[in-house]
Amino acid sequence: MLLGTALTLVPAGWALAQHAAITAEDLTEHVKVLSADAFEGRKPGTAGEQKTLDYITAQFRALGLEPAVGDSYLQRVPMVEFAGVSRSPLTVKGPDGAKSYDFVTRMVTVSRRPEPEQALTDSEVVFVGYGIVAPEYGWNDYAGLDVRGKTVVVLVNDPGFATQDPALFNGNAMTWYGRWPYKYEEAERQGAAGVLIVHETKAAGYPWTVVVNSWSVPKLDLVPPDGGKSRPVIQGWVQQDVAREMFSLAGQDFDALAKSAAQRGFKPVPLKLTASAAVTNKVRTFDSYNVVAKLTGSKRPDEVVLVGGHWDHLGRGPAMDGDDIYNGAMDNASGIAGLIEMAEAYVKGKRPERTIAFIAYTAEEQGLLGSEYYAMNPVFPPSRTVAGFNLDGLNPFGPMRDVVVTGAGKSELEDLLARWAADNGKVVKPEPFPERGGYYRSDHFPLAKIGIPTLSAGAGMDSVAHGEAWGRAQAEEFTRLRYHTPKDEWSPDMDLTGAVDDVRMVYDMSRSLTDGTGWPAWYKGAEFRAIRETSLKEGR
Structure with a gap:
């Protein structure tokens, strides 16, 4: 098995016939259908899911792709839904009084335990800084602390972002330890009864409205092996000014403690406060689905290249200007449109030598659930999966x-990208917002965690027609005004000619792998390299 050294790129212009199958008009049509109001925001477990599954499977079937899950295109993903029927205010008591904070305006709370009634009552509050246990960085915010039965308050992002010190964690670029799912998972491992993340727009990478829109609607999860009984009773977010008030009630200066939390040697601080909150849930279990199709390779059918993207969005939520459907046109009807168009390009070309698989994941918006389930229950063995694209x-x-x-x-797939860019008159630029932790927020991450080199790359901001300042302004406006809101909907103003470049780029790179013999490797020092090497060794 050759690693890394045998990676070659298809020559520029080689795939012009296949490129012709990927058009802005077709992408637009798919986006318009998938983000239409009739699909109700494509939330798993709703009528919108069934319409979405029917559409994607019909497209794959019409193209002649083979079902990859036995004789089916659908991989069952067992899920549980927690719908908050009622939520009490968050009440914090200290020696000098008490404060109560209302749901949505000042905080959000949820419970992901299976019983309908969940209450946190007079739970001791401890500030644990960033809530990180990272041996490789010599960092443990829970050192010497027993938080069983207690509520922990944690900061979003990580110390590298706070200090902008490139030698601390990953400097300005968020690590996995900065992401909210990690904060909740670590609090659970520590036995905390409650966990509250302090929201700050710059550190989180999105405004408070995104938190509200994402967490005030019914939440989904994979069915947990222990029924969820090990999870915190209450988890949630508080606005930064709420944290300041809470700390002041405890006689503490929030800003000073937050600053100290980013320094080595930080010790957790008991706040001499108690927290109380209650959630009433309506709990249901159901099956959602990943859609998996393949085109079997002509020479090495047991070696697989994956291309994936998530089909889901947020469904219905808090209304904005009278609209409560979160259509998800860009996020991610566009990615599924690209997946279908790329599949068409493969079908119209010569059969690849390795198998190419196309996966539309469920429940990315709920915490990468569909891709996480796939990683735990892979249709194709990781040791025979050459690489992936998102x-x-x-x-x-x-x-x-x-x-x-x-x-x-991260991996040698970036070398392949650099060659593609050079051949196609593009420039590879640094990620504009590394502090937002984008690598840990989409479906390539669960694949990386099981060792599969997976690339997520796309257009930057330097507009051919309008320049870089204009492109940056468009991206920032989308995040500020449309991301995870009902305003992410199809519009005649969407120009998907640039999306065509994105899809053709991934087609060319994936085709280089399906028709080649090389196995891209993780770079030395990448956190997933050892997992991959073990996987490949066991696969032999």
């Missing part, structure tokens, strides 16, 4: 001069 949020602003890798510095 399509999430294609470019709706027209052609760009640059290409950006989400979470650069």
Whole structure:
């Protein structure tokens, strides 16, 4: 098995016939259908899911792709839904009084335990800084602390972002330890009864409205092996000014403690406060589905290249200007449109030598649940999976001069991208917002965790027609005004000619792997390299 050294790129212009199958008109049609109000925001477990599954499977079937899950295109993903029927205020008591904070305006709370009634009552509150246990960085915010039965308050992101010290964690670029799912998982491992993340827009990478829109609606989860009984009773978010008030009630200066939490040697601080909150849930279990199709390779059918993207969005939620459907046109009807168009390009070309698989994941918006389930129950063995590519949020602003890798510095797939960019008149640029932790926020991450080199890359911001300042303004406006809101909907103003470049780029790179013999390797020092090497050794 050759690692890394045998990677070659298809020559520029080689796939012109297949490129012709990928058009802005077809991408637009798929986006319009998938983000239509009739699909109700494509939330798993709703009528919108069934319409979405029917559409994607019909497209794959019409193209002649083979079902990959036995004789079916559908991989069952067992899920549980927690719908908050009622939520009490968050009440914090200290020696000098008490404060109560209302749901949505000041905080959000949820419970992901299976029983309908969940209450946190007079739970001791401890500030644990960033809530990180990272031996490789010599960092443990829980050192010497027993938080069983207690409520922990944690900061979003990680110390590297707070200090901008490139030698601390990953500097400005968020690590996995900075992401909210990690905070909740670590609090659970520590036995905390409650966990509250302090929201700050710059550190989180999105405004408070995104937190509200994502967490005030019914939440989904994979069915947990222990029924969820090990989870915190209450988990949630508080606005930064709420944290300041809470700390002041305890006689503490929030800003000073937050600053100290980013320094080595930080010790957790008991706040001499208690927290109480209650959630009433309506709990149901149901099956959602990943859609998996393949085109079997002509020479090495047991070696597989994956291309994926998530089909889901948020469904219905809090209304904005009278609209409560979160259509998810860019996020991620565009990626599924690209997946279908790329599949068409493969079908119209010569059969690949390795198998190419196309996966539309469920429940990415709920915490990468569909791809996490796939990683735990892979249709194709990881040791026989050559590499993967992720399509999430294609470019709706027209052609760009640059290409950006989400979470650069990981694997030799980036070398392949650099060669593609050079051949196609593009420039590879650094990720513009590494502090947002994009690498850990989409479906390539669960595959990486089981060792599969997976690339998420797409158009940058340097608009061919309007320049870089204009492109940056469009991206920032989308995040501020449309991301995870009902305003992420199809519009005639969307220019998917740039998205065509994105899809053709991934087609060319994946085709280089399906028709080649090389196995891209993780770079030395990448956190997933050892997992991959073990997987490949066991696979032999």
